[in-house]
Amino acid sequence: xxxxxxxxxxxxxxxxxxxxxxxxxxxxxxxxxxxxxxxxxxxxxxxxxxxxxxxxxxxxxxxxxxxxxxxxxxxxxxxxxxxxxxxxxxxxxxxxxxxxxxxxxxxxxxxxxxxxxxxxxxxxxxxxxxxxxxxxxxxxxxxxxxxxxxxxxxxxxxxxxxxxxxxxxxxxxxxxxxxxxxxxxxxxxxxxxxxxxxxxxxxxxxxxxxxxxxxxxxxxxxxxxxxxxxxxxxxxxxxxxxxxxxxxxxxxxxxxxxxxxxxxxxxxxxxxxxxxxxxxxxxxxxxxxxxxxxxxxxxxxxxxxxxxxxxxxxxxxxxxxxxxxxxxxxxxxxxxxxxxxxxxxxxxxxxxxxxxxxxxxxxxxxxxxxxxxxxxxxxxxxxxxxxxxxxxxx
Ligand SMILES: C[S@@+](CC[C@H](N)C(=O)[O-])C[C@H]1O[C@@H](n2cnc3c(N)ncnc32)[C@H](O)[C@@H]1O
Numbered sequence: 001x002x003x004x005x006x007x008x009x010x011x012x013x014x015x016x017x018x019x020x021x022x023x024x025x026x027x028x029x030x031x032x033x034x035x036x037x038x039x040x041x042x043x044x045x046x047x048x049x050x051x052x053x054x055x056x057x058x059x060x061x062x063x064x065x066x067x068x069x070x071x072x073x074x075x076x077x078x079x080x081x082x083x084x085x086x087x088x089x090x091x092x093x094x095x096x097x098x099x100x101x102x103x104x105x106x107x108x109x110x111x112x113x114x115x116x117x118x119x120x121x122x123x124x125x126x127x128x129x130x131x132x133x134x135x136x137x138x139x140x141x142x143x144x145x146x147x148x149x150x151x152x153x154x155x156x157x158x159x160x161x162x163x164x165x166x167x168x169x170x171x172x173x174x175x176x177x178x179x180x181x182x183x184x185x186x187x188x189x190x191x192x193x194x195x196x197x198x199x200x201x202x203x204x205x206x207x208x209x210x211x212x213x214x215x216x217x218x219x220x221x222x223x224x225x226x227x228x229x230x231x232x233x234x235x236x237x238x239x240x241x242x243x244x245x246x247x248x249x250x251x252x253x254x255x256x257x258x259x260x261x262x263x264x265x266x267x268x269x270x271x272x273x274x275x276x277x278x279x280x281x282x283x284x285x286x287x288x289x290x291x292x293x294x295x296x297x298x299x300x301x302x303x304x305x306x307x308x309x310x311x312x313x314x315x316x317x318x319x320x321x322x323x324x325x326x327x328x329x330x331x332x333x334x335x336x337x338x339x340x341x342x343x344x345x346x347x348x349x350x351x352x353x354x355x356x357x358x359x360x361x362x363x364x365x366x367x368x369x370x371x372x373x374x375x376x377x378x379x380x381x382x383x384x385x386x387x388x389x390x391x392x393x394x
Pocket of ligand 1: 078079080102120144
């Protein structure tokens, strides 16, 4: 969930009609496993922050995994509530890994030893190494991290290869993709949503009529975010499903993602005759190399260039802002140090004055008649001290 989510929004999103509410508040009395929504509604542990629309969808798509030893990765832990709830939802889960950049998440303690938290930037090599050290593959990956386009796309490039053959990669809170602060905008050609929409072309790579790999459709994103997309991995994308703010990318063995051999069944062809020979054939796209719409990118190079320039400008503006802030913080620090230094100089001058006064006093004392007259007494006292010292020594 985005950081700005307000408590009112949460309350609002949790509102249900009276009858719906009473149903949801209770766990099923007939022994059926509780739905995810029911687990959320009755949850009393660490806080989790989710939109209700996700939970209804998760109940549908997680059903197949519910009683399996699933391995789950959630990017974005925050208070850790979603990890606790997922552990209850999947009683047979083998491993539930949460990753968060916030070091405070490292202090979270869970009663369930199937839950582990990795602290670090999810797009850092070392973090990736620690995550995949806990589970080599994941049946479900949920990205509920920064919600920034670059982070989302880079995390997908990094972790989709670890999704198991029948697993899924879910990205939450894609409404942020429409907002500038999250590196997006309605028609931003490089936003996270533009990226996931482009996966539709990847799925249909065999129909392009161009001798190009699926990764070609993602080339602008690869370049913009300095990542690579493996074509074998892309060929394992079975479906891309969009719901409000949510995208689910399902993985399947490559052969299940092809259109396959045509089925022409039945014996009566009253409208289109002679269909039978098509049986068993595969779709063959005509060559599209001369098709102007097959050249360049969907968004058009100009738009992408503009997008890139706008992004660079936003980055420069942010850097300039940071620089001004850092400069004024440093100026305040220097000012404080200067004040400290001049106070130290004043103290030093005061002490030097006192020292000079004392020296004058001592000099005056030594020049005095009484000091000179009592000199023999001081010599005698020194001798006596030495003598006494020798006597006491065994
Ligand atoms: C919306 S919260 C997660 C909420 C949690 N999944 C839940 O359901 O309650 C987003 C979290 O993502 C973390 N985050 C932001 N950028 C990240 C990054 N690059 N890598 C890992 N975690 C990140 C933030 O520190 C924050 O705790």
